[in-house]
Amino acid sequence: MREEMGRYYGPEYHRAVGNAGESSSKRWKKQLQVISKYKTGGNILDIGCSSGAFLGYLKGGPWKLYGIEQNLPTAERARALTGAEVFAGDVEDAAFPPNSFDVVTCSDVMEHLYEPRDVFRNVAEWLKPGGIFYIFVPNIKSWEARAFRSYWYGLDLPRHLHHYSAESLTGLAMLVGLREVRMVTPPGRYVEQSTWILLDDMARKAGLKWTPSELNPQPGIPWKLLRKAQRLTIGSLYSSAASYCGAGPSLQAVFQKD
DSSP states (O other): OGGGGGGGSOHHHHHHHHHHHHTOHHHHHHHHHHHTTTOSSEEEEEETOTTTHHHHHHTTSSEEEEEEESSHHHHHHHHHHHOOEEEESOGGGOOOOTTOEEEEEEESOGGGOSOHHHHHHHHHHHEEEEEEEEEEEEBTTSHHHHHHGGGOGGGOTTTOOOOBOHHHHHHHHHHTTEEEEEEEOOSOOOHHHHHHHHHHHHHHHTTOOOOHHHHSOOOOHHHHHHHHHHIIIIIHHHHHHHHHTTOOSEEEEEEEEO
16 A cells, blocks of 8 residues: 555665765766766756755756655755755656756656656656656566566565566657657676575575574675675676676666657
8 A cells, every 4th residue: 555655665765775876976977978968968857866866966067956855854955965956745746847857867766656657747748859868777677587586686575666678668658759769778786685585585484583694794805805706707797798688687768858
């Protein structure tokens, strides 16, 4: 039930999301590089802006900043940190005039929203002619999703309400008159996180009661070095191959309003 979902979005969740975003400058740089292929300035709206990490990365540049954030304290933090105009509430309730934005972004948020068709419809109305809609979501047709199935980290149940493929995203865009101009699966992986979820479930079924520290212990230096080597070799090769084949764990899409 929608009214019960709040229990899964407590203060710790918003704090963790905010902290992760504020330490992801490399990610925001890559996101801006993609956006800059189509737009290099103007009005930009970040749906689900959290504490304003991406908007803060843009601060002082050629952009006028806007955001939407459901959680009121987090929205207030975003305003204070970025100077952006931030609507506090559900994206379905946000009211912006038609043809307001050159760019709308939605990173790791669309999967949390109840009515994605309404969101796409609003975005299509808010965009100026030629404006773009940038989306980043987990890829339900990734190799990892098919291998781990219900244990895949990208499912994040019950917070993720919808799971997207390239086809479903493009279909939603076409319904509201937006045209696909980019659809890729960037390199990345959730293999470690998914493995821990699988091991946790196996332990529970075996009657073992692990504490969080036992399930995911702090690694020593030898283990850190081994994991680093694995990430730079096998992990890197796997991520690149999955991305090349369109089967990476995430989808990065750009749609344009003609």
